[in-house]
Amino acid sequence: MPPTTTSSIYFTWPDRGLRYECRGCGACCKGLGIGLDVAAGQLVQLVTKRPELAAFVRRRGDAITAFNPRDRCWFLADDGLCRIETEDGRAAKPASCRLFPFNRVFHVGTTMVVDFNSVICPLQLAAGDGVTHAEIEAEILTIQDPAITGTSLPADGDLELERAIARVVFAGGDVDAIWRAQGGGAMVVEGFELLTGLPWRLPEGATLAHALAVTPSLRFNELYGPRQYRARAKMPAVLAKMWLAWLGFARLGAELAQRVLGLQELTTLWSEQASVMHALARWDEAPYLKPGPIDLTPEPLVKQLAQRCVDNKQKRRPLGELVTAVVAAAPVTQRIAAVKLAETILKTALA
Numbered sequence: 001m002p003p004t005t006t007s008s009i010y011f012t013w014p015d016r017g018l019r020y021e022c023r024g025c026g027a028c029c030k031g032l033g034i035g036l037d038v039a040a041g042q043l044v045q046l047v048t049k050r051p052e053l054a055a056f057v058r059r060r061g062d063a064i065t066a067f068n069p070r071d072r073c074w075f076l077a078d079d080g081l082c083r084i085e086t087e088d089g090r091a092a093k094p095a096s097c098r099l100f101p102f103n104r105v106f107h108v109g110t111t112m113v114v115d116f117n118s119v120i121c122p123l124q125l126a127a128g129d130g131v132t133h134a135e136i137e138a139e140i141l142t143i144q145d146p147a148i149t150g151t152s153l154p155a156d157g158d159l160e161l162e163r164a165i166a167r168v169v170f171a172g173g174d175v176d177a178i179w180r181a182q183g184g185g186a187m188v189v190e191g192f193e194l195l196t197g198l199p200w201r202l203p204e205g206a207t208l209a210h211a212l213a214v215t216p217s218l219r220f221n222e223l224y225g226p227r228q229y230r231a232r233a234k235m236p237a238v239l240a241k242m243w244l245a246w247l248g249f250a251r252l253g254a255e256l257a258q259r260v261l262g263l264q265e266l267t268t269l270w271s272e273q274a275s276v277m278h279a280l281a282r283w284d285e286a287p288y289l290k291p292g293p294i295d296l297t298p299e300p301l302v303k304q305l306a307q308r309c310v311d312n313k314q315k316r317r318p319l320g321e322l323v324t325a326v327v328a329a330a331p332v333t334q335r336i337a338a339v340k341l342a343e344t345i346l347k348t349a350l351a
Contacts, residue, residue, distance in 0.1 A: 007110040010163055012217040014170040015133045018116060019126035020101055024080025027120050028100050031070030035096025035103075038064045039145040042095060049088070063147035066094075095143045102136045105148070106224070109155035114140070115217055118267040125213055125263075153224045157232045162223070166216040173212045175202060175247075182240035188280040191320050192248050195276065195339060197332035200248040206260040211250050214263050215243065218270050229278045229347055241281030242274070249273050275343035276336055283320040287349035288312050294345065301326055301338035302345065309349040319350070 036043045043064065047054045053074070056067040068074055075083040085093045096103050101121035106113045114136060116123060143149050168174075168181040189200040203211055219239050223232060230238055249269055254261050261269070270277075289309035308322045327335045339346075 009112045009114060009133070009137060010159065010166075011133050011136075012113070012115045012166065012220055013213065016128045016130045017126055017170070017213070019124045019130040020121065021124070022080075025122070026072055026076050026080055028097075028117075029068070029073040029076045029082070031068060032120075033058075033060070034066040034068055034073065034094045035148055036064060036066065037095035037143050037145045037148060040095075040143070042145075045092065046084070046094075061147075063145075095145065095148045099136070099139055099143070099148070102131070103148075105140060105151065107150060107152045108157065108159050108224075111159055112140075113153075113159070113220065115220060118214055118217060118263040121264075123263050125209065154232065157223050158236060161236055162216065162220055165219065169212055169215050173209060175208075175212070178212065178215065179240070179244070182243065183237055185237055185240055186284050188241050188245045188248075188283060191280045191283040191323070192245055194320075194324060194328065195280075195335045196248075196252065197335075198252060201251045202247055203251040203254055203261070207250060207254045207266075208247075210261060210263050211247060211266050214266055218246075218267065219243070222270075222274070227274060230351070238278065238281045241283075242277040245277040245280040246270055246273065249277075275340050275346075278343075279319065279323070279339050279346055282346075282350050283323075284318050285350055286312060286316040287319050287322070287346065288316075289345060289349040294348070297341045299338060299341050301330060301334065302342045305338070305342050306345050309345060312349075319346070 036046070043057065043066075046066075047057075053066055056074075058065055058067055073082075077083050077086070082093060082097065090098065099105070101117040101123060102114060104115035104117060106115070114133075140149050165178065165181045168177050171177075192200040202208060222239055222242070223235055229235070246269065250261060250266055253265070253269055287309045289306060289312075291310055294306065304326045305322060308326065312322065323339065327338055330338070
């Protein structure tokens with residue numbers, strides 16, 4: 001069972017708010033491993049009927065999983081369906097596969113957080129007729145192995161703030177209300193327009209609806225994920241401004257693609273642009289880099305920015321001023337790339 005006693009559950013999307021209709025694309029069944037409820041005897045059950053699987057069992061941290069090929073899982077049939085499920089029933093299906101795409105289950109203190117996988121699965125927004133929280137909770141409770149549903153995260157983040165923001169998002173998707181719920185703060189428009197050479201504007205229609213819907217999930221994953229741009233207790237204010245920059249990139253992406261951007265595309269966009277969004281979020285702060293060795297790319301713009309951060313101990317000029325001095329004369333095609341390459345410098349200088 002999970003390592004802590006759960007007193008509440010935080011779902012990063014509203015009840016019945018997402019619909020999961022398997023299209024048989026197999027994206028979730030290709031080279032990601034097979035998560036097994038070993039504590040409930042699932043590995044023994046599978047190997048008893050399919051002894052060849054024993055040759056592909058592996059340990060990943062605390063979890064025991066089975067390898068599956070990148071092309072497709074051993075059990076993915078030509079019709080796009082799982083052979084274990086069709087032959088033995090859904091209850092026999094590997095635990096992580098049964099939960100997917102709602103298989104991101106964590107414990108923060110006494111709260112269980114249930115998140116969805118918007119990177120792999122083509123989830124859709126649902127107008128109140130999607131998968132229920134009760135169904136997912138019931139499925140989680142059938143799984144005994146903490147390697148599947150018991151991942152613990154540090155309890156030093158303000159999860160109650162994330163709940164409050166999520167409630168505003170779920171209540172109706174008003175951008176101004178969501179911005180206020182996140183704490184507002186300085187805008188990032190000036191830096192965005194400098195780096196992109198284009199005006200900052202909100203996405204529209206379905207793209208905006210998708211962006212707002214995935215907001216609580218992206219905030220949670222950035223807050224507790226591996227990037228750690230700042231101490232977790234200080235991240236909420238940074239996340240608010242990163243969110244605003246991300247909405248601007250979403251508008252540019254939708255215009256470039258000339259179509260609506262879905263949950264998957266917007267999730268990928270956040271991950272890809274995170275370093276730039278972080279720089280924009282801290283545009284008004286004064287970075288300082290201690291002299292000494294640092295792993296630098298040979299990119300001239302990055303070297304210039306690093307030196308300006310080193311020289312900034314006394315002057316304490318804001319990041320926006322330093323970046324502008326370095327990249328304003330450079331072609332617009334080099335500006336975003338330079339800021340991305342400077343991620344290590346900025347994380348250190350803005351720590």
